[in-house]
Amino acid sequence: MLQLDYRDARPIYEQVRDGLRRLLVSGAIAPGEKLPSVRALAASLAINPNTIPKAYEALEAEGYVCSVAGKGSFAAEGAQVDGRRRERLLAQLDEAAQELLWLGEDAEALCERIRNKGGNGK
Amino acid sequence: MLQLDYRDARPIYEQVRDGLRRLLVSGAIAPGEKLPSVRALAASLAINPNTIPKAYEALEAEGYVCSVAGKGSFAAEGAQVDGRRRERLLAQLDEAAQELLWLGEDAEALCERIRNKGGNGK
Amino acid sequence: MLQLDYRDARPIYEQVRDGLRRLLVSGAIAPGEKLPSVRALAASLAINPNTIPKAYEALEAEGYVCSVAGKGSFAAEGAQVDGRRRERLLAQLDEAAQELLWLGEDAEALCERIRNKGGNGK
C-alpha cells in the first residue's frame, strides 16, 4: 500500500503522510473510506506505532482526514481541505511550470499532461 | 538580490541555490551574465563565504551555472541543464496538478495559469 | 585502506573519492556494506573531517554511495549508478583504446586484458 524509503532524507512520518495523501488524491482511497488503524498500518510498514498518529494528525490539520476517537480515521472530501494547502500547491505548480517553460517546454504540452491527470486519477 | 529566511527549515545554501535558480529562470539574470562573486554575495547576505560555493556547485551540477576559477561564475544557457532536473520538475508539476484537480480545481484554469507564466517571465 | 599522495595534483577529496570508488568497483567493499564514518576516515587519513563529506557527496551524486544522517554511509548497488558516469567511462575507454591501437597495440590483446579484469575483481 505504501512504500517507505529509508535512504530518503524525510522523516518516516512525512513519508507516511505524503504517501497517504497521494493515495487519497489519486482516488485509491475514496472519500469517507476508513483508513487503516494505527496498529495495522504500523505493522504492515514494520515501523514504530508512535509514528503513524503523527502522520494522521498532519493530514487532519490539512483537512484530508477526519479522526473520530474510538472509531478510527476516515478520508475527507476534497472541499474540506485547508486553503493554505491549496495555495502552496498552486505555488508549486507555478514554480515548476515557469522553470519548465524557461527550459523550452511547450505550454500546450504541459496543459495536456494536466488534462490527462484529471481523467484517470493515477 | 536574495532574501534569506532563518526560520526556514531549508539550510542557507539551499535557499541561496533556489533563490538564484529563480532569478535565472525568471529572466532576471540573462544567460551568460556574470553572477555575484562568492565573497560579494556572502557579504551582501551577511553569511560566511564558504556557504556560497556550495550553492554555486549545486547549480553547476544542474547545469544552470558555470564557474571559472579566476574569472567568476556565469549563467548558462537553458539547453545545458541536466535532464534529471527536467524530469524532477515534470514530476513536481504532475503531483501538484493531480492534487489540485482532486481538490476541485478546473483543469483549464490551471492551464491558463501556465500560459500566463510563459509570457511575462515573472 | 586508502593512500593519499600530497604530491598529486588532484585535491585530497578527489583522491578520497577515486580511492573509495576503486574499492567499490573492485569488490573490496560489497554493496550495502557500511563505509567508514566521516570522523573515523578523517582520523585514519590524518586530514580534516570536513574534507570527507565532499568525497562522500560526490560519490552519492554518482550513485555509488548512500549517506543517511545519524546512521552512516553505505555502498550502493551498481544499478543505481548515474548514467552519465557510465557514458564518461565509455568515452574514456574509447579514447585510450583508439590511441593504443594507433600505437600498434593488438586489438585482441586489449580485449584479453578486459576479459581478465572481469574475473578476479582486482
Next chain:
Amino acid sequence: MLQLDYRDARPIYEQVRDGLRRLLVSGAIAPGEKLPSVRALAASLAINPNTIPKAYEALEAEGYVCSVAGKGSFAAEGAQVDGRRRERLLAQLDEAAQELLWLGEDAEALCERIRNKGGNGK
C-alpha cells in the same frame, strides 16, 4: 580543426595538446605530415601565440611530434611514442573497463567497441 572550451578547467595549452593528439591518433593528421605553424594555429584559435609552443613541446616529449628548428613541427610515427604514455593509457583502459564490467557491462560488447575503433580511425 580544434575546439577550445573556456569553461573547461584544463589550461588552454593542455586542450590544444590533447586536441592535437586526438587528431594524430584518429588519423586526421598522417605520420610525417606538417603541423600548422605556431602563428597560424594561434591565429585560427584566437589565442596567445605563446600558448602553442607549450603544447608542441609536450607532444614532442611524449614522442607524438618532431620539431625541426626553422622548418616546423611534424607528426611522428606511433612507434616513437614514449613508453610511459603507453603504460598510462593501459592503466586508463584497465580502470574504465573494470568499472564498466562492475556496472554490468558485457565484456564482449566492450571488445567489440575496441575492434570498431581500430578499423576506421575515428
Next chain:
DNA sequence: GTGGTCTAGACCACC
C-alpha cells in the same frame, strides 16, 4: 555516535 551545516580564517593558482 552519525551525517549535515555553518562560521572563521587561511593559502593557492589563475586572470
Next chain:
DNA sequence: GTGGTCTAGACCACT
C-alpha cells in the same frame, strides 16, 4: 580580483 581547497572547531537533529 576570482574560485578552489583545506583546517579548526562548533552546533544540530536523528539513531
